[in-house]
Amino acid sequence: MSTRPNLPPLRLHVPEPKFRPGDEADFGDVPIPAAGATPRPAVDSAPAAFHDLAYGLVRVLDEKGRAVGPWDPKLSPDTLRGILRAMAKTRAFDERMYRAQRQGKTSFYMKCTGEEAIACAQAYALHRDDMCFPSYRQQGLLIARDWPLVDMMNQIYSNKGDRLAGKQLPIMYSTREGSFFSISGNLATQLPQAVGWAMASAIKGDTRIAATWCGEGSTAEGDFHSACTFASVYRAPVIICVVNNQWAISSFSGFAGAEATTFAARAIGYGIAGLRVDGNDALAVYAATEWAAERARTNQGPTLIEFFTYRAEGHSTSDDPSAYRSAQEREKWPLGDPISRLKQHLIALGEWDEERHAAMDLEVANEVKAAQKDAEKNGILGHGMHQPMSTMFQDVFETMPWHLEEQRQEMLAEAKAAGIETS
Ligand SMILES: Cc1ncc(C[n+]2csc(CCOP(=O)(O)OP(=O)(O)O)c2C)c(N)n1
Numbered sequence: 001m002s003t004r005p006n007l008p009p010l011r012l013h014v015p016e017p018k019f020r021p022g023d024e025a026d027f028g029d030v031p032i033p034a035a036g037a038t039p040r041p042a043v044d045s046a047p048a049a050f051h052d053l054a055y056g057l058v059r060v061l062d063e064k065g066r067a068v069g070p071w072d073p074k075l076s077p078d079t080l081r082g083i084l085r086a087m088a089k090t091r092a093f094d095e096r097m098y099r100a101q102r103q104g105k106t107s108f109y110m111k112c113t114g115e116e117a118i119a120c121a122q123a124y125a126l127h128r129d130d131m132c133f134p135s136y137r138q139q140g141l142l143i144a145r146d147w148p149l150v151d152m153m154n155q156i157y158s159n160k161g162d163r164l165a166g167k168q169l170p171i172m173y174s175t176r177e178g179s180f181f182s183i184s185g186n187l188a189t190q191l192p193q194a195v196g197w198a199m200a201s202a203i204k205g206d207t208r209i210a211a212t213w214c215g216e217g218s219t220a221e222g223d224f225h226s227a228c229t230f231a232s233v234y235r236a237p238v239i240i241c242v243v244n245n246q247w248a249i250s251s252f253s254g255f256a257g258a259e260a261t262t263f264a265a266r267a268i269g270y271g272i273a274g275l276r277v278d279g280n281d282a283l284a285v286y287a288a289t290e291w292a293a294e295r296a297r298t299n300q301g302p303t304l305i306e307f308f309t310y311r312a313e314g315h316s317t318s319d320d321p322s323a324y325r326s327a328q329e330r331e332k333w334p335l336g337d338p339i340s341r342l343k344q345h346l347i348a349l350g351e352w353d354e355e356r357h358a359a360m361d362l363e364v365a366n367e368v369k370a371a372q373k374d375a376e377k378n379g380i381l382g383h384g385m386h387q388p389m390s391t392m393f394q395d396v397f398e399t400m401p402w403h404l405e406e407q408r409q410e411m412l413a414e415a416k417a418a419g420i421e422t423s
């Protein structure tokens with residue numbers, strides 16, 4: 001085969017996850033710096049001055065639940081309780097909607113279990129009108145911003161209250177009033193869109209910034225890299241968040257490059273400020289986002305933040321993680337559970353206790369249950385047609401192109417001939 005027998009044959013490296021089903025999981029080799037050990041650079045420092053932060057881990061909450069070090073955002077107990085409640089509500093919402101899918105009330109659902117601190121604490125650190133370009137795992141943004149749960153459920157059920165009229169996959173919310181850009185099933189498209197929106201905001205002389213999220217797997221898409229280039233070149237007022245939950249359906253993070261370096265280190269090549277943050281530490285998430293937002297608001301440019309976390313459950317209701325990863329990973333994962341960690345902190349401060357926590361869990365579960373009851377009045381999957389057939393081609397283009405109008409007419413004529421109701 002070889003044309004030069006004196007040279008070794010070439011070979012490829014194919015990444016392989018450390019643990020597979022049945023394996024003992026051991027994260028002992030994952031470096032976890034102590035809470036409080038990472039310096040906090042001034043917001044106007046040049047990105048080149050803090051390269052180390054792309055390889056470390058910003059952490060605030062220590063093992064005893066104390067907030068330590070320069071990144072402690074020093075939030076009031078009320079704000080801490082607000083973030084805790086948003087996370088608990090997100091988890092309760094996920095539980096309920098997962099169950100609704102299993103009951104056949106919707107076709108699809110995606111949980112964010114274990115990742116709640118990211119969207120929930122960030123919603124508190126951003127302004128309400130900062131524009132969010134999320135992926136499908138940041139439902140916590142809407143929930144923390146007190147967006148009506150019924151509205152989200154209507155979309156999940158594609159029922160007659162669905163503001164998107166059944167045109168999107170369940171969980172792909174969209175709300176202009178909520179500053180929440182339409183979620184796209186095409187991974188990473190939201191990144192260049194967010195950078196473009198941020199550039200437009202600056203061109204108009206506005207004061208609003210943009211934030212965008214993608215999973216670590218999605219950084220392998222070209223869109224991630226063109227977004228970083230534009231963000232760097234024009235110093236766009238944007239925060240690019242990479243949620244590294246270590247899995248992309250059944251592909252582990254190694255296939256997106258995690259064996260070679262960190263995702264935060266992608267920032268260095270683009271000359272962007274890069275931070276790597278404990279994604280299960282709500283205070284570190286808040287502090288990093290506040291820091292990045294201040295950079296963006298004061299024209300210091302973009303920040304790329306990697307949130308290191310773990311996808312505690314399956315990718316979606318269509319997935320079975322026990323087929324490809326060790327069941328022990330979740331319990332062995334060293335950064336813990338974000339809700340338990342913030343709860344422990346509030347208790348350590350003397351601002352919370354087990355009784356109040358149990359009462360809160362009950363309250364949010366009841367709130368979700370009541371919303372579900374209301375949403376189901378608008379219909380669930382399989383219980384008839386919730387949107388008139390005649391609307392099928394609407395709301396895709398501002399003005400319907402001739403070929404869609406032609407197809408619409410054809411469909412209506414066929415439905416009429418078959419005696420199917422269309423309006
Ligand atoms: C362009 C594109 N490629 C592939 C898919 C199929 N797909 C949907 S989600 C997913 C995994 C994404 O993983 P990651 O970015 O890590 O996000 P996570 O699901 O872990 O939050 C894949 C491959 C898609 N929707 N779009």
Ligand SMILES: [Mg+2]
Pocket residue numbers: 215216217243244245246247248249
């Ligand atoms: Mg992932």
